[in-house]
Amino acid sequence: MVIRRHRYYLFLALMFGILTSLTIWTTTHFTRQQGLTQLAGETEDDLMLFVRELEAYLVGYDRLASSIASSRQVTTLLRFSSDKQVVGAANSYLHKLNEEVHASAIYVMDVDGNTLAASNWQAEKSFVGKNYGFRYYFQRAVKGIVGRDVAIGKTSSVLGYYIAHSVLDPETNRIIGVAVIKVSLDELGLLYADLDLQLLVADRDGVIFLASEPSWRYKSLRSLTSKAREKIRKFKRYAGTGITPWSVRDVRYRDGISKLVVLDDGEEYLAQATLLLSRGWEMHVFKPTKEVDEHVYFAVIASFLVNALLFLAVLYLNQRHRYVQGLRNAAIHDFLTGLYTRRYMEDAANAQISRINRGQVSMVSVAMIDIDHFKWVNDEFGHRAGDQVLRLVGKAIASEIRKGDIPVRYGGEEFLVIIHSHNECDASHVTRRVLERLKKLSFRGPIRKLKITASAGLAHYRKGESLDDLLQRADDLLYKAKEDGRDRYYDDECNKPERP
Amino acid sequence: MIRLYATLLMMLIPFCSTADEELVIYGSREQALMAPLLHSYHAETGVTVRYVREKSDRLLQRLAAEGDKSPADLLLTADIGILETAREMGLLQARRSQLLSTLIPARYRDPQGVWYGLSLRARMIVFAADRIGKYELLDYADLASPALKGRVCIRSLKHVYNQSLIAALVARWGEDSVRQWLNGLLENLAGAPQGGDRDQVRAVANGACDVAVVNSYYYAMMLNASDKPDQEAAGRVALIWPESGVHVNISGGGVTRHASDPQLAIDFLEFLAGFDSQRLFAELNHEYPAVEGVPVSHTLIGLGAFEADFRPLALIARQRKKALQLINDAAVEP
Numbered sequence: 001m002v003i004r005r006h007r008y009y010l011f012l013a014l015m016f017g018i019l020t021s022l023t024i025w026t027t028t029h030f031t032r033q034q035g036l037t038q039l040a041g042e043t044e045d046d047l048m049l050f051v052r053e054l055e056a057y058l059v060g061y062d063r064l065a066s067s068i069a070s071s072r073q074v075t076t077l078l079r080f081s082s083d084k085q086v087v088g089a090a091n092s093y094l095h096k097l098n099e100e101v102h103a104s105a106i107y108v109m110d111v112d113g114n115t116l117a118a119s120n121w122q123a124e125k126s127f128v129g130k131n132y133g134f135r136y137y138f139q140r141a142v143k144g145i146v147g148r149d150v151a152i153g154k155t156s157s158v159l160g161y162y163i164a165h166s167v168l169d170p171e172t173n174r175i176i177g178v179a180v181i182k183v184s185l186d187e188l189g190l191l192y193a194d195l196d197l198q199l200l201v202a203d204r205d206g207v208i209f210l211a212s213e214p215s216w217r218y219k220s221l222r223s224l225t226s227k228a229r230e231k232i233r234k235f236k237r238y239a240g241t242g243i244t245p246w247s248v249r250d251v252r253y254r255d256g257i258s259k260l261v262v263l264d265d266g267e268e269y270l271a272q273a274t275l276l277l278s279r280g281w282e283m284h285v286f287k288p289t290k291e292v293d294e295h296v297y298f299a300v301i302a303s304f305l306v307n308a309l310l311f312l313a314v315l316y317l318n319q320r321h322r323y324v325q326g327l328r329n330a331a332i333h334d335f336l337t338g339l340y341t342r343r344y345m346e347d348a349a350n351a352q353i354s355r356i357n358r359g360q361v362s363m364v365s366v367a368m369i370d371i372d373h374f375k376w377v378n379d380e381f382g383h384r385a386g387d388q389v390l391r392l393v394g395k396a397i398a399s400e401i402r403k404g405d406i407p408v409r410y411g412g413e414e415f416l417v418i419i420h421s422h423n424e425c426d427a428s429h430v431t432r433r434v435l436e437r438l439k440k441l442s443f444r445g446p447i448r449k450l451k452i453t454a455s456a457g458l459a460h461y462r463k464g465e466s467l468d469d470l471l472q473r474a475d476d477l478l479y480k481a482k483e484d485g486r487d488r489y490y491d492d493e494c495n496k497p498e499r500p
Numbered sequence: 501m502i503r504l505y506a507t508l509l510m511m512l513i514p515f516c517s518t519a520d521e522e523l524v525i526y527g528s529r530e531q532a533l534m535a536p537l538l539h540s541y542h543a544e545t546g547v548t549v550r551y552v553r554e555k556s557d558r559l560l561q562r563l564a565a566e567g568d569k570s571p572a573d574l575l576l577t578a579d580i581g582i583l584e585t586a587r588e589m590g591l592l593q594a595r596r597s598q599l600l601s602t603l604i605p606a607r608y609r610d611p612q613g614v615w616y617g618l619s620l621r622a623r624m625i626v627f628a629a630d631r632i633g634k635y636e637l638l639d640y641a642d643l644a645s646p647a648l649k650g651r652v653c654i655r656s657l658k659h660v661y662n663q664s665l666i667a668a669l670v671a672r673w674g675e676d677s678v679r680q681w682l683n684g685l686l687e688n689l690a691g692a693p694q695g696g697d698r699d700q701v702r703a704v705a706n707g708a709c710d711v712a713v714v715n716s717y718y719y720a721m722m723l724n725a726s727d728k729p730d731q732e733a734a735g736r737v738a739l740i741w742p743e744s745g746v747h748v749n750i751s752g753g754g755v756t757r758h759a760s761d762p763q764l765a766i767d768f769l770e771f772l773a774g775f776d777s778q779r780l781f782a783e784l785n786h787e788y789p790a791v792e793g794v795p796v797s798h799t800l801i802g803l804g805a806f807e808a809d810f811r812p813l814a815l816i817a818r819q820r821k822k823a824l825q826l827i828n829d830a831a832v833e834p
Binding site: 043044047048049050051052055140143145146148202203204205206222225253255256257258259272273274275276277278279280281282 | 744794796797808
């Protein structure tokens with residue numbers, strides 16, 4: 001019994017383990033996927049926002065560079081560069097202009113790359129007189145193409161974004177110089193300040209020049225080709241800074257545009273990237289997935305708790321069912337013999353009588369059986385021996401009757417069998433068989449030599465009578481059998497003693 | 501597999517509609533690539549979408565032949581050359597949209613609203629890294645360099661992709677410079693132009709020539725191809741983004757002249773310029789989204805950033821006739 005119960009609890013624990021594991025796996029998987037999809041949407045929004053902000057910040061300078069290149073002061077300067085008054089006017093113009101637009105510097109170069117005038121002409125590190133002909137932006141602008149480049153200033157040592165436009169002679173339409181605006185990129189840091197994400201912007205060679213993580217700057221997203229290295233060196237783009245590869249600890253591609261990366265800080269991020277085709281840049285945004293993991297964590301705990309509650313509920317209902325079942329069994333079964341109790345018998349017999357009255361069943365008989373001289377057994381051998389006799393008699397009665405018949409311990413040493421039969425002979429045959437069986441019973445212990453007999457009264461139901469009447473008749477017949485010498489039964493149909 | 505699902509979804513669309521509105525699209529883009537977009541538009545608006553797919557030149561002929569009886573509301577096709585031809589033939593009508601004007605950069609749409617670019621493809625140069633020396637190749641101009649004699653591959657110059665490229669170069673360098681450049685380019689050809697863009701990549705990979713001009717999405721698709729030889733061929737060649745500004749063309753659309761519901765056609769174009777549609781363009785066909793800030797595919801990011809030609813496509817398109825004349829004048833190809 002104990003082993004069976006242990007197995008039962010083991011089974012329940014196993015089921016709980018399997019179901020909980022499955023639920024937790026499903027919850028983890030789906031909550032994470034849903035969280036990542038939502039995070040991907042937020043990353044897309046951030047990416048677009050940053051690109052738009054960046055463009056909005058720089059587009060004004062784009063236009064300004066173009067208008068400076070076509071301004072009268074600048075064209076006059078390039079045509080009459082030896083005139084000190086013209087140079088002074090140009091310096092003053094560029095200085096005033098820069099006070100309004102707050103660029104890093106605005107300057108004008110001749111076709112050889114010499115700076116003729118600059119907004120910072122009064123400053124200690126003035127650009128005036130310096131030659132920047134080696135710069136990429138200059139080499140493009142001097143060919144008539146808008147020159148754009150990111151580089152560390154040779155004079156100022158400050159990283160900036162350069163926008164250069166060629167200046168045309170209004171009479172000949174020839175390129176006579178280049179007008180340049182250098183924009184500080186430091187202010188762009190405001191874009192991502194205090195946000196829980198990482199961001200980087202890289203140039204056309206993949207070299208990072210703007211990043212939320214300062215250590216990423218001047219690292220390369222891809223391995224640089226020798227041509228790219230040569231160009232960086234030739235244009236003195238990053239002032240001799242060694243460009244090292246930017247690496248991540250782990251990359252997993254999620255779909256065509258998103259990937260999960262583990263960065264140097266050990267955190268996992270969802271990353272997306274886009275290109276800024278008007279500038280030749282690429283921008284990457286990294287959103288931490290820890291918030292998704294927190295959701296997953298809470299979902300797993302919730303799912304575990306729900307599972308545990310469900311398990312406890314199932315356990316409670318099961319225990320309650322078993323308890324009620326036990327009570328019910330105790331109420332209808334005799335503790336000693338395992339046969340039905342008198343109370344159950346009354347319900348079952350009344351139901352059978354009702355069925356007879358409705359014509360569903362033809363007849364029912366009651367055999368009331370009493371062990372002969374049982375008091376003597378108790379007195380002689382004690383109550384334990386008596387209990388053994390009662391237990392074995394109950395077992396023998398239950399084994400001799402047919403399926404559907406109801407064996408009952410009626411009280412003391414009195415037993416009763418409700419026999420569902422087609423005719424009187426049927427019931428008589430069952431009673432005879434039971435009494436014969438009881439005579440052959442063997443016992444153990446002090447009563448091993450004991451042989452018992454029993455008497456019985458067999459009454460058949462007569463239409464219209466009550467259960468009490470039927471039992472009374474059976475009892476009368478039993479009494480008669482006892483009176484007539486025991487070890488016999490009387491059947492009320494023939495009304496004569498039957499000896500088994 | 502995605503294409504198969506897309507085609508199945510496409511087949512379901514006409515049977516799912518409950519709305520009265522119907523939008524008829526004439527398009528040259530593959531049905532499988534359009535299906536997810538058409539399906540989500542239908543799901544979002546309930547409008548039934550009928551997509552008729554044919555080659556661009558046939559679609560223009562069909563629109564012209566159908567005249568005011570044409571059921572088409574919208575023409576979706578690739579290349580500025582085709583869209584401008586449609587405009588010149590009077591097959592499209594000008595329709596302004598505040599949303600499209602805000603989302604799509606000015607250089608990728610018609611100033612009057614006759615057509616709008618929806619996705620971008622860049623004309624790039626691929627080369628055999630082991631056979632091309634330092635600084636020999638930086639720009640389109642270098643394709644005419646004597647150093648590349650007999651080493652260049654390009655599909656027919658009369659193909660619309662090359663016509664548009666040459667029109668862009670005319671806008672950039674002027675007619676005379678392009679004439680010289682074309683002569684130099686023809687001198688440099690490894691053989692008579694043949695095949696499509698993919699064939700040029702294959703030719704460089706197998707050593708038939710050392711340099712070729714191709715569209716970015718063909719190259720990106722080859723890198724992702726399930727066909728191993730194509731994937732390997734693309735992997736064997738290197739690429740360069742021309743430094744004087746990369747010629748970027750569009751795939752786009754315009755409302756047809758006799759559209760029964762022009763506003764519905766504009767509505768669909770606005771849907772295509774939306775975030776999700778732009779992302780699908782980027783994901784499915786390795787094209788660059790026309791709307792700035794939309795994420796691009798991993799493959800395209802791997803190809804690196806470049807500076808696109810700043811000139812508006814509408815202005816470049818004005819040089820098409822000159823470009824065609826220059827090609828005809830210079831052509832020795834059959």
